[in-house]
Amino acid sequence: MFATKITGTGKFHPEKVMTNDDLSKMVDTSDEWIMQRTGIKERRIANPETEYPSGMAFYAAQDAIKNAGLEPNDISLIIFSVTLPDYLFPNTASQLQTKLGISNECACMDINAACTGWVYGLQMADALIKTGVHKHVLVVGTEMTSAFNNWEDRSSCVLFGDGAGATVLSQNEDNDGAQFIDSILSCDGTKSGSLILKKGGSKSPITHEVLDNKEQFVSMEGQIVFKNAVKTMSRHCATLLKRNNLTTEDIDWFVPHQANLRIIETTAKLLEYPMDKVICNVEKYANTSSASIPAAVHEAFTDGRIKRGQTVLFAAFGAGLTSGAVLLKF
Ligand SMILES: CC(C)(COP(=O)(O)OP(=O)(O)OC[C@H]1O[C@@H](n2cnc3c(N)ncnc32)[C@H](O)[C@@H]1OP(=O)(O)O)[C@@H](O)C(=O)NCCC(=O)NCCS
Numbered sequence: 001m002f003a004t005k006i007t008g009t010g011k012f013h014p015e016k017v018m019t020n021d022d023l024s025k026m027v028d029t030s031d032e033w034i035m036q037r038t039g040i041k042e043r044r045i046a047n048p049e050t051e052y053p054s055g056m057a058f059y060a061a062q063d064a065i066k067n068a069g070l071e072p073n074d075i076s077l078i079i080f081s082v083t084l085p086d087y088l089f090p091n092t093a094s095q096l097q098t099k100l101g102i103s104n105e106c107a108c109m110d111i112n113a114a115c116t117g118w119v120y121g122l123q124m125a126d127a128l129i130k131t132g133v134h135k136h137v138l139v140v141g142t143e144m145t146s147a148f149n150n151w152e153d154r155s156s157c158v159l160f161g162d163g164a165g166a167t168v169l170s171q172n173e174d175n176d177g178a179q180f181i182d183s184i185l186s187c188d189g190t191k192s193g194s195l196i197l198k199k200g201g202s203k204s205p206i207t208h209e210v211l212d213n214k215e216q217f218v219s220m221e222g223q224i225v226f227k228n229a230v231k232t233m234s235r236h237c238a239t240l241l242k243r244n245n246l247t248t249e250d251i252d253w254f255v256p257h258q259a260n261l262r263i264i265e266t267t268a269k270l271l272e273y274p275m276d277k278v279i280c281n282v283e284k285y286a287n288t289s290s291a292s293i294p295a296a297v298h299e300a301f302t303d304g305r306i307k308r309g310q311t312v313l314f315a316a317f318g319a320g321l322t323s324g325a326v327l328l329k330f
Contacts, residue, residue, distance in 0.1 A: 065138070
């Protein structure tokens with residue numbers, strides 16, 4: 001068995017900033033309401049002509065591969081987490097493969113576990129690296145939430161932003177102790193209606209009526225999502241700690257999904273984990289779904305907060321309702 005190490009990280013956020021004040025000109029809301037309920041100040045909005053999911057992912061992935069000290073052709077599998085892809089098919093990973101100039105015919109797949117997608121991808125990549133099937137796997141989380149946001153629904157449009165995060169996972173050849181320790185994934189499909197894009201799939205194709213009623217956009221029951229997010233993420237983290245004989249004091253950094261500050265604070269409180277060791281950038285970028293953790297990890301690793309040898313815990317939650325947590329030595 002091989003140990004899995006995060007060898008490279010990268011991120012991309014579009015240049016265009018949309019502040020809470022900008023939003024208050026579009027819907028009946030205010031900076032004060034959004035800050036108080038979510039801790040979000042602003043979000044980035046992709047240019048649909050160049051910064052659709054594979055376009056944003058290209059910048060993040062290019063950096064992650066470079067930071068890992070690799071060439072694009074060293075990658076033998078791309079796992080691309082995306083909720084609303086470039087196309088329904090072919091998959092977005094194949095579009096990224098071409099953009100990166102990968103000519104080795106590496107395997108490409110998309111996964112959709114909404115905001116938990118990157119964490120789902122990590123567990124899969126770890127299993128394939130551990131067993132020697134792959135040596136270097138690119139796991140990307142990229143989301144263009146502005147494409148499924150209903151800009152007339154104040155209860156959801158204030159929450160989301162666009163962005164990309166990318167991570168290269170490799171067989172650890174450095175003998176430095178970096179390794180995946182444990183992970184846990186879950187889904188409760190009985191609550192899938194609480195966060196859903198109802199129309200546009202095979203079951204309910206787009207019709208004139210759908211467009212007239214704006215049903216091609218996200219719909220959400222915020223309080224159900226909130227309660228399940230904090231309950232499930234804290235439960236998964238506690239399970240990982242317990243089954244590895246660790247306590248919260250052994251965790252150097254907790255990087256939760258950046259959904260909103262109240263969810264992050266409540267989860268940390270349930271875990272009895274101090275907020276000053278929680279990586280948080282939701283104020284600047286809002287909820288970028290499956291891009292949020294890898295982008296936050298890249299920021300914290302680049303600015304020196306997360307260091308090699310530290311023990312780090314990730315936890316995510318999203319539509320499905322999916323959830324997951326990963327414990328690793330960085
Ligand atoms: C969405 C969320 C912030 C709403 O907060 P809340 O405290 O549950 O607020 P409610 O939905 O009960 O709404 C309270 C009031 O604020 C109003 N409101 C909703 N959005 C508003 C906005 N952007 N600006 C101003 N008022 C708003 C509601 O209409 C309601 O008004 P009413 O009392 O007159 O009916 C909260 O439920 C949440 O964070 N949920 C999790 C969402 C999430 O993170 N989803 C992604 C997970 S991956």
